[in-house]
Amino acid sequence: MPSASCRFIVCLLVAVTWAERANAQAAAPPRVVPIEWLKTQPFPDTGKVALYEGEADTAGVAFAIPAGTVFSRCVLVVAAKEPGATFTVRLRNDLSTGWDRTEATGANGLVEIKYRTEGGAMALVQSTAGRQKFQLMVLQGKEIPVHKFLNPPFVSRDAARAPAAAPATPPEAAAKASEAPGTPVVYWVIAALLAGLLALGAIAVGRRKH
Amino acid sequence: MMNRVLLMTLLVCPLWPTAARAQTGIPWTDAVDGLRNTAGDWAHDYGVTGGASTVAGAVDAHGALGDVDRAVESALDDPGGSPPPVPASCLTRDGCEECFERPYEQLGRSRVLLARARAVFDATHRFATAATALGDNLAPSTREAALVWQFQKPKIAASLTQFDATYDRKIADMLAVLRRTLEEIGQCEARFYNNADWYARFGFIYFEFMQSRYRRV
Numbered sequence: 310m311p312s313a314s315c316r317f318i319v320c321l322l323v324a325v326t327w328a329e330r331a332n333a334q335a336a337a338p339p340r341v342v343p344i345e346w347l348k349t350q351p352f353p354d355t356g357k358v359a360l361y362e363g364e365a366d367t368a369g370v371a372f373a374i375p376a377g378t379v380f381s382r383c384v385l386v387v388a389a390k391e392p393g394a395t396f397t398v399r400l401r402n403d404l405s406t407g408w409d410r411t412e413a414t415g416a417n418g419l420v421e422i423k424y425r426t427e428g429g430a431m432a433l434v435q436s437t438a439g440r441q442k443f444q445l446m447v448l449q450g451k452e453i454p455v456h457k458f459l460n461p462p463f464v465s466r467d468a469a470r471a472p473a474a475a476p477a478t479p480p481e482a483a484a485k486a487s488e489a490p491g492t493p494v495v496y497w498v499i500a501a502l503l504a505g506l507l508a509l510g511a512i513a514v515g516r517r518k519h
Numbered sequence: 520m521m522n523r524v525l526l527m528t529l530l531v532c533p534l535w536p537t538a539a540r541a542q543t544g545i546p547w548t549d550a551v552d553g554l555r556n557t558a559g560d561w562a563h564d565y566g567v568t569g570g571a572s573t574v575a576g577a578v579d580a581h582g583a584l585g586d587v588d589r590a591v592e593s594a595l596d597d598p599g600g601s602p603p604p605v606p607a608s609c610l611t612r613d614g615c616e617e618c619f620e621r622p623y624e625q626l627g628r629s630r631v632l633l634a635r636a637r638a639v640f641d642a643t644h645r646f647a648t649a650a651t652a653l654g655d656n657l658a659p660s661t662r663e664a665a666l667v668w669q670f671q672k673p674k675i676a677a678s679l680t681q682f683d684a685t686y687d688r689k690i691a692d693m694l695a696v697l698r699r700t701l702e703e704i705g706q707c708e709a710r711f712y713n714n715a716d717w718y719a720r721f722g723f724i725y726f727e728f729m730q731s732r733y734r735r736v
Contacts, residue, residue, distance in 0.1 A: 378635070379583065379587075379588045379591045379592070379635065379638075380631075382581040383581065384581075400584065401584070401585065402584050402585030402586075402587055402588065402642075404585065404586075404587050404639070404642040404643060404645070404646045405584075405585040405586065405587070405642075405646075406645065406646060406649045409584045409585045410584065423581045423582070424581055424582060424583075424584040425581045425582070425583055425584065425588060426583070426584035426585060426587075426588050427585075427587050427588055427591060427635060427638065427639060428587070428639065430584065455595075455627075455631055456624060456627030456628040456630070456631045457624060457627065458627075459595065459626075459627035459630060459631070460610065460611055461607060461609075461610060461611075461623050461626055461627075461704075462602050462605070462630070462725065463605045463606065463607035463610060463725075464604045464605065464606055464607070464610070465606065465607075465610055466606040466607070466608060466714075468604065468606070470606075
């Protein structure tokens, strides 16, 4: 009987513990990652820059980076504000299905990610331990006029003519043709033999008549 | 690297509090005025500015971030199958008659715009497909999610249809510009190289190729 009551108490304790844990899990708010919409400010002859200072925990802070073009050079710099603080920085294009780059702060507490991307991008700064302060800078260069460097996608008039003639008599085939027994020669031999036979026949017919 | 750290420390740190305040609603003016003289140095230090005379020089060190960016770059070299060999009298941007300058620049611009449009189109569809698949997998987990997803999924499909229509319209405009540009090149060919009817004989081959590459099937 005492063993039965002990068993009951243990079961009750387990049930209560489970219920408490379930309640705690249900009550705990989901870890929502805050999103900061970066505002860039233009600079003459440079491009645009956005600066931010804040804190991040292990869940991180996400940053929506304004749209650029694939031909404007950008850099994202994250600097730990306190010595020893470390961060992981992830970066992706808005249309990528996963993170395109993941970097961690080095011994100097700094991360630099140089990139170019079409459209908007998103960065996620996560502290590796607890809540830590950091500074972030995004620098977007002006769009490089790549269209001015592109040569026209055409070929020279001679080159356009050459490929058409080349397959008809490629050098190797021409060499083989010259080495192979020439068919025209054979025809000439046959023709000469036939002509000879005709001449002999004509002579023979002539002699019989005489 | 050490120089950059020093640069960051000396230039950026004193200004960051102002910038951070600006981020939270206080005007940017102070931060901008303070940074105006130093932003150029940062940009130079990180290679964000500076001259470039080739495509490779322009993009060196700042790698393409995502698939969409790599797709733009590869489309410039090879827009899906090698272009047909279209003969022309002048093959470089430099050293051609002045007549070619504007149409050749416009031709480059058209190629870049078409490549960017197609890359974004493909990436958007890839992203939508992946997102829809994720939604389909997650929706049955709870009744509420299933109900919400039932209403959201048609909206995504409708947005994509609208996006496709926009793409078609933009591509038609871009191709019209491309055609006019090729006709202009034809006029220059006739004027300077006695190459009459260049568009009718050769230019249209390139136009047809680009049209088949970028028009949606």
